[in-house]
Each structure stands twice: as C-alpha cells, then as structure tokens.
Amino acid sequence: MSGFTTRSIQPRFLKKDPHGSLHMPIYESVAFEADSAEELEASFRGRRPAHVYSRISNPTVEHFEQKVKALAGAEGVTAVSSGMAAIAALILAIAGQGDNILTTRHIFGNTYSLFSSTLQGWGLETLYADLTDLAAVENLITDKTRAIFVETITNPQLEVADLAGLAAIARRKNILLIADSTLTPPYLFDARQHGVHIEIVSSTKYISGGATSLGGLIIDYAAYDWRHNPHLAADALKFGPYALLNRLKTRVCRDLGNALSPHNAYLQSLGLETLALRAKVSCANTLALAEFLRGRPQVRRVNYPGLPDAPAYALAQKQFPNGAAALLTFELADRAACFRFLNKLQLIRRATNLNDNKTLIVHPASTIFSEFSAELKAEMGVPETLIRLAVGIEDLADLQEDLAQALEAV
Numbered sequence: 001m002s003g004f005t006t007r008s009i010q011p012r013f014l015k016k017d018p019h020g021s022l023h024m025p026i027y028e029s030v031a032f033e034a035d036s037a038e039e040l041e042a043s044f045r046g047r048r049p050a051h052v053y054s055r056i057s058n059p060t061v062e063h064f065e066q067k068v069k070a071l072a073g074a075e076g077v078t079a080v081s082s083g084m085a086a087i088a089a090l091i092l093a094i095a096g097q098g099d100n101i102l103t104t105r106h107i108f109g110n111t112y113s114l115f116s117s118t119l120q121g122w123g124l125e126t127l128y129a130d131l132t133d134l135a136a137v138e139n140l141i142t143d144k145t146r147a148i149f150v151e152t153i154t155n156p157q158l159e160v161a162d163l164a165g166l167a168a169i170a171r172r173k174n175i176l177l178i179a180d181s182t183l184t185p186p187y188l189f190d191a192r193q194h195g196v197h198i199e200i201v202s203s204t205k206y207i208s209g210g211a212t213s214l215g216g217l218i219i220d221y222a223a224y225d226w227r228h229n230p231h232l233a234a235d236a237l238k239f240g241p242y243a244l245l246n247r248l249k250t251r252v253c254r255d256l257g258n259a260l261s262p263h264n265a266y267l268q269s270l271g272l273e274t275l276a277l278r279a280k281v282s283c284a285n286t287l288a289l290a291e292f293l294r295g296r297p298q299v300r301r302v303n304y305p306g307l308p309d310a311p312a313y314a315l316a317q318k319q320f321p322n323g324a325a326a327l328l329t330f331e332l333a334d335r336a337a338c339f340r341f342l343n344k345l346q347l348i349r350r351a352t353n354l355n356d357n358k359t360l361i362v363h364p365a366s367t368i369f370s371e372f373s374a375e376l377k378a379e380m381g382v383p384e385t386l387i388r389l390a391v392g393i394e395d396l397a398d399l400q401e402d403l404a405q406a407l408e409a410v
C-alpha cells in the first residue's frame, strides 16, 4: 500500500468524469434526475445506487467520504455538517431514553453540554469517569451503557486516553468504543489499530486545510458486533457490521438534515491532500514551542504530551508516533497576567479554533468554559491561569519572537 500523502492525492472517482477533471467538481445541485419512473423508483428503494437529493447524498460529498475512507483504512465514512453534528447523529443512532454513555468531564465543552444538557433532557444519561483509572471505568458500566466516549487527547487538559486499555474493557463488556480524534486525525493516529470501533473527527480543524469550512466525520471500522446494541440488533441481522452506516445514511442523517455542503466537501477534499504536510510542521512547531516556553521565567508550567517528561509521553509516543498533536497549554501567574500577555501578541491571533494554518491563542476559562461555574471549571481542569495555544505552520522563529516579546509584558 502506498504512503499517506500519495493515497490522499490519488483516489479515483467512482464514475469517470465526462471532462477528465482531476478534482471532483462541486455538484451544487439539490436534486438529480432519473431517465425513467422505474429508475427513480429503484433509486428510492435502494436498489439502484444513484444520487437523488443532496440532503441524503451528493457526488462531491461522497467523493470526500471515499477519500477519508481510503486514508483511514475504514469500512465506511459518513460526512456531516460539523463535528458536533457527527457526535449528535452517532449518539442518536446508538442510544436512547434510559440508556447511558460513559465519558469524562475532561472533554470538549460543547460535547459536555450536548451530553449533560441537551441529551439529558431526552432521557439519555451520562456517566462521568476518570478515564485514566481503568478499574473505575469498568466498575461504572451498567447493562444500559451503550458506549465509552473519549477524546484521544483531551482539550484543553491534554490528557491522553489509554485506548488499548479502554478497548479491552469495551470488548469484555460488549460495548462500543468511540474516540473523538479531532486533535489526532488519520495520519497522526490509526484508530483501527488501537481498537476504536467508531472514530469522530471534526474536519473543521486539521482536515479543512486552514479553517476554511465546517464539517464532521463519523468513521466506521466495521469492528463492532451490532447485535449487542438493542437499537441496531435487528439491522445487524440484515447488514452485519454495516448496520450503523446503513442507519445513519437511510434514517438518522436523512431525518436530521445535517448534510455537509458540497462546497465544504470540495474544500475539505483539498485539505486532505496536504494534511500530512501541515501536521508534520505544526506538530514540530508545537514541540519546539513547548520547550521554548518552559525555559521562560514567567511561565509556571507547560503541558504537552510530546515533552519527554510529560506524564503521558510514553502513551503518546505509542499511539501518535507521527506527532503528539498541535495543541499545548501553559500557565501564567493569574488571570490578569494571562490577559496582559494575550493583549500584547502581534502575530498570534486571539481566536478559538485549532489546527488552523495560523497559530491561535485563547484563555479557556473566560471563553469556551465561561458558561460553567468555578467549581465545575476546577473539576474540568480549566484554571484561570491556563492559556491554550493552537499551533499553526508559521515559521518557528517568528512565533518564538512574538511569544517572547509578549511575555516581557507579564
């Protein structure tokens, strides 16, 4: 099999383009016609593979899904309108009232809100565990637990999930292991090799190629026996390992209307082609900046799992051999020092995103986590002293210079 970047550039179209286009064109059309009433009937009944209506499927979106599938070594991919849409659709497909999902409070703030507020209101419970304590995780699981949901590297705590350990628990309990690997998409992380059943990626981040567009991916490795999930057990008899993929396409995504736009699919297909190049540079920049910041007297603590003395270093090396993601955090004396520092930056942008080509910085406690109480923020590992740096692909010396001059102001 060829290398990652070769595979990301070379996949063929499912149908030959009439003009020999090298890029999949943007099919900005809602509906697709059939030659006869019989053909249209066959398409609606799923007997003739054809695009009918873009909320359900679209050639440009399908091509993007095929590209991700080839890169991840997956069995099927569903691309939707955002990372949050991907998580919501997946959970709605696999769980319902009276069920529970096991996760952690050290999780992306909007995902936490989805679980603890939105879905809770519909009768789905969330169990919160310390995912670094595998025995505690296993003890919390009940016969209503449908999945363990983790982030490969949590944001902004930068805790690294022990996926082999979690996969062993999921296997013993016959439940699904879902990993949100937005921080470590394919190239940085091989989900299948680490026992993940379903991988979620916000393609808004690394894959969009510089924060060009919103998108989300549900990547299915067809590794779970759906007979163990009461919502999909009947479908499993018919579709086997493809029960979830079928349910998402033919019902959940169709009914939710969370389709990825063809234009965004086009941008993200382009983004995939340079994913490995950009990831290499931004991960190398992050490690260098972590070392640089650690040497500064104003900086109390630097957190990056790629630092050799970080608690999660060995695990990060094993799971993410191509780079431990492009996100680091560090602490200054107090909130006022953080604000003074942020306000002095000239090159680095004050904005809340990650894996842009630009380096972005944010004070999580006063922004992403501002809706949570002080106690909850403490429990979520977001102190007032914390700064999050999402590192881009600029020249390292320029980033160092900007950080150094702003630290002088602290």
Ligand SMILES: *Cc1c(COP(=O)(O)O)cnc(C)c1O
Binding pocket: 082, 083, 084, 085, 108, 111, 151, 155, 180, 182, 183, 202, 203, 204, 205, 214, 215, 216
């Ligand atoms: C950004 C992000 C999401 C949500 O993705 P959107 O595309 O913004 O909806 C989910 N999980 C993680 C870890 C993220 O960083």
